[in-house]
Amino acid sequence: MLVNAIGRAVPALLALLLGAALSLPASAAPARNAKAAPGDCAACHKAEKVLPAGHPATKGMKLDACAQCHAPKSEQALGGKLPGMHLHQLRGIGCAQCHGDLKKPTEVAHDKCMSCHDTAKLVEKTANVKPKNPHTSPHYGKDADCNLCHHQHAKSENYCNQCHKFEFKVP
Amino acid sequence: MTNPKQTTDLLSRRRFLQTAGVAAGATVGALALPRAADAAAAPMPKKWDVTTDVLVVGTGFAGLAAAIEARDAKADVIVIDKMPVPGGNSAINGGDFGAAGTQMQKALGIEDSPELMLKDMMKAGAYLNHPELARTVAEQSAAALEWSQTYVGAQFDRVNFHGGHSVKRAHQTVQRSGAGLVTKQLEKARALGAKIELRTKLVRLVADKDGRIVGAEVRRGYKFPDEASGTPAFIKARKAVVLASGGFSNDVKLRQMYDPRLTDQFTSTNQPGATGEAIMAACMAGAMDLQMDWIQLGPWTSPDEKGFGYVPQFVERVVGYGLMVDPATGKRFFKESGNRKERADAIILLGHPALILADSTNTTKMVDPGQLKGALDNGSLRKFDTIEELAKAYNMPVDVFVEQVKRWNTYVEQKKDPELDCLIFKDAVPNVTPPFYAARLWPRVHHTMGGLAINKDAQVIGFDLKPIVGLYAAGEATGGVHGAVRLGSCAMADCVVFGRIAGKNAAKQAAWG
Numbered sequence: 001m002l003v004n005a006i007g008r009a010v011p012a013l014l015a016l017l018l019g020a021a022l023s024l025p026a027s028a029a030p031a032r033n034a035k036a037a038p039g040d041c042a043a044c045h046k047a048e049k050v051l052p053a054g055h056p057a058t059k060g061m062k063l064d065a066c067a068q069c070h071a072p073k074s075e076q077a078l079g080g081k082l083p084g085m086h087l088h089q090l091r092g093i094g095c096a097q098c099h100g101d102l103k104k105p106t107e108v109a110h111d112k113c114m115s116c117h118d119t120a121k122l123v124e125k126t127a128n129v130k131p132k133n134p135h136t137s138p139h140y141g142k143d144a145d146c147n148l149c150h151h152q153h154a155k156s157e158n159y160c161n162q163c164h165k166f167e168f169k170v171p
Numbered sequence: 172m173t174n175p176k177q178t179t180d181l182l183s184r185r186r187f188l189q190t191a192g193v194a195a196g197a198t199v200g201a202l203a204l205p206r207a208a209d210a211a212a213a214p215m216p217k218k219w220d221v222t223t224d225v226l227v228v229g230t231g232f233a234g235l236a237a238a239i240e241a242r243d244a245k246a247d248v249i250v251i252d253k254m255p256v257p258g259g260n261s262a263i264n265g266g267d268f269g270a271a272g273t274q275m276q277k278a279l280g281i282e283d284s285p286e287l288m289l290k291d292m293m294k295a296g297a298y299l300n301h302p303e304l305a306r307t308v309a310e311q312s313a314a315a316l317e318w319s320q321t322y323v324g325a326q327f328d329r330v331n332f333h334g335g336h337s338v339k340r341a342h343q344t345v346q347r348s349g350a351g352l353v354t355k356q357l358e359k360a361r362a363l364g365a366k367i368e369l370r371t372k373l374v375r376l377v378a379d380k381d382g383r384i385v386g387a388e389v390r391r392g393y394k395f396p397d398e399a400s401g402t403p404a405f406i407k408a409r410k411a412v413v414l415a416s417g418g419f420s421n422d423v424k425l426r427q428m429y430d431p432r433l434t435d436q437f438t439s440t441n442q443p444g445a446t447g448e449a450i451m452a453a454c455m456a457g458a459m460d461l462q463m464d465w466i467q468l469g470p471w472t473s474p475d476e477k478g479f480g481y482v483p484q485f486v487e488r489v490v491g492y493g494l495m496v497d498p499a500t501g502k503r504f505f506k507e508s509g510n511r512k513e514r515a516d517a518i519i520l521l522g523h524p525a526l527i528l529a530d531s532t533n534t535t536k537m538v539d540p541g542q543l544k545g546a547l548d549n550g551s552l553r554k555f556d557t558i559e560e561l562a563k564a565y566n567m568p569v570d571v572f573v574e575q576v577k578r579w580n581t582y583v584e585q586k587k588d589p590e591l592d593c594l595i596f597k598d599a600v601p602n603v604t605p606p607f608y609a610a611r612l613w614p615r616v617h618h619t620m621g622g623l624a625i626n627k628d629a630q631v632i633g634f635d636l637k638p639i640v641g642l643y644a645a646g647e648a649t650g651g652v653h654g655a656v657r658l659g660s661c662a663m664a665d666c667v668v669f670g671r672i673a674g675k676n677a678a679k680q681a682a683w684g
């Protein structure tokens with residue numbers, strides 16, 4: 001399953017990450033370095049340009065510092081621009097809080113997400129999202145798997161749009 | 172071959188074809204059989220990962236009806252589904268449940284009977300329906316609806332008309348969605364102790380050396396559509412496997428085997444997982460398939476929205492009130508109340524989308540306000556203040572079209588259509604009150620009538636025309652109930668009626684180990 005999670009996110013990294021999910025890779029591919037500070041992009045991304053030219057240095061920053069310029073709910077909000085893992089890490093939620101044992105990380109189940117998130121509150125929070133509340137549907141109720149839309153290691157997606165045309169911005 | 176008779180008895184036609192060459196070449200005859208069978212169904216594993224009495228494949232109406240009945244008969248039940256969400260097509264369906272002679276019909280003064288429903292099904296099915304199966308559905312439809320209401324807890328609050336039926340008999344859920352039933356079935360199945368495993372895909376059925384189905388090879392943690400995902404596991408089914416894996420409208424390769432016209436140029440109303448590999452797995456284990464080339468296109472989908480969308484809920488409600496025209500001529504071209512196949516074929520023959528319209532009085536009386544709003548909001552349904560404006564918006568010859576609408580309105584007044592013999596409802600009024608609502612129509616692949624051969628006990632039939640021990644099937648995965656054309660609302664009846672039969676009989680099957 002490692003194959004897919006990573007394969008879908010960054011296919012080229014497959015072989016590399018299979019062997020060394022947590023250690024620093026030799027190439028320019030991003031490492032899943034559990035010890036790196038989340039604002040220190042280069043610690044994992046190496047020379048890869050992940051920020052626009054001229055972007056202020058982010059090393060040492062956490063999400064609230066980013067939010068000075070990337071205000072939540074605004075056009076600049078970071079949701080959807082970074083894989084979910086970054087958004088959690090920038091909030092101080094590290095690999096271990098989702099994966100537990102980091103020696104052999106496995107897929108994280110829906111229930112794990114629910115240990116921090118609350119369905120009822122979530123549904124209420126997004127009740128006015130247009131055109132529909134993404135957190136409830138006639139088909140799947142309030143219990144749809146978070147990972148249908150929010151991906152932690154890949155770009156998030158809009159699951160409903162297989163059949164609908166809902167213009168969501170999925171963080 | 173030393174004993175060809177015995178060979179064909181033991182082998183399915185497919186296994187036979189697959190292995191005949193080898194066997195003939197080596198002249199080992201009957202001795203090679205167990206191995207030959209292995210090639211088609213999965214080999215008996217050394218170790219089963221999980222054991223249950225009844226394994227159900229599919230979490231739609233049919234699979235969950237089977238699971239509930241099997242649990243009620245005290246069998247252990249595991250239900251698997253390859254998708255990350257439960258419910259298959261059932262969770263996105265329009266919620267119309269065809270049933271004859273119900274309390275709701277009686278309360279509304281609708282005279283109906285199983286005989287009449289059967290007649291309608293057979294007529295639409297071009298008499299290719301297996302009569303015994305169609306009769307079972309018609310006769311048990313009212314009981315199945317009642318079970319869905321009182322035992323499962325789904326709510327139905329109106330009775331709709333669908334093209335091809337003689338009377339209004341489509342009982343619709345309050346949610347206007349099949350989810351109104353299937354989510355209740357899921358709750359019920361769980362409450363009764365059935366185990367539901369999502370993202371678990373049936374890969375192959377496992378048969379013993381006599382061809383009895385004894386379990387299945389699956390992939391757990393499967394991520395549709397990545398065939399390499401997940402880890403293999405073997406589930407032992409002590410009593411039986413119930414296949415309720417739905418149809419294959421979204422399986423472009425497979426549907427083109429049966430109807431080569433249905434290329435990827437045609438999209439589908441179905442969920443993406445509506446593919447046929449589970450049906451094929453059953454065939455490889457000796458099951459017979461039938462009528463697979465009867466693939467239904469829905470004549471009521473709009474090219475101006477995705478998937479099923481809202482427009483069908485407008486179209487099916489205003490049929491018999493409003494009119495359908497060819498925008499190129501401004502004239503009607505086909506009986507609006509005709510069955511799906513007739514209408515879809517007629518539209519495809521036009522070569523371009525048709526147009527359907529109704530005035531505000533007929534529309535507001537018939538169409539659910541939420542559906543109406545949805546269709547207007549996404550632009551697939553448009554409204555106009557005058558008939559002339561509507562004509563211009565779709566580049567129709569204005570005079571011809573205005574005349575056509577007038578003519579239709581006189582038919583509505585007389586409740587008789589001398590032109591194309593459309594059924595006109597008693598409460599229909601002439602379309603004169605603005606705004607006028609209109610939508611374009613272009614068909615999509617909607618339902619696969621064919622599937623596994625079953626008998627009225629939901630046992631799957633093999634190529635020796637005998638039931639395969641330990642294998643049951645129900646719902647869209649089966650063939651024969653609907654013949655050439657499935658009438659709207661008859662799938663829900665089919666799934667619940669045969670799902671229940673399959674579940675009861677699977678639980679009764681003597682365990683093999």
Ligand SMILES: Cc1cc2nc3c(=O)[nH]c(=O)nc-3n(C[C@H](O)[C@H](O)[C@H](O)COP(=O)(O)OP(=O)(O)OC[C@H]3O[C@@H](n4cnc5c(N)ncnc54)[C@H](O)[C@@H]3O)c2cc1C
Pocket residue numbers: 228229230231232233234251252253254257258259260261262263264265266267268269349371372373374415416417418440441442444445446448449479617618645646647648659660661662663664666
């Ligand atoms: C948009 C839409 C609207 C409809 N409206 C109506 C209506 O109003 N009235 C009516 O009567 N009919 C309607 N139909 C038809 C009806 O909904 C379907 O025929 C019915 O839901 C089929 O139910 P089922 O239980 O047989 O299969 P499904 O509900 O499709 O369930 C089958 C399940 O099996 C799973 N599966 C498939 N292969 C495998 C495998 N290899 N391993 C594990 N799992 C597998 C699928 O993922 C799926 O979840 C509609 C259909 C659609 C698409």
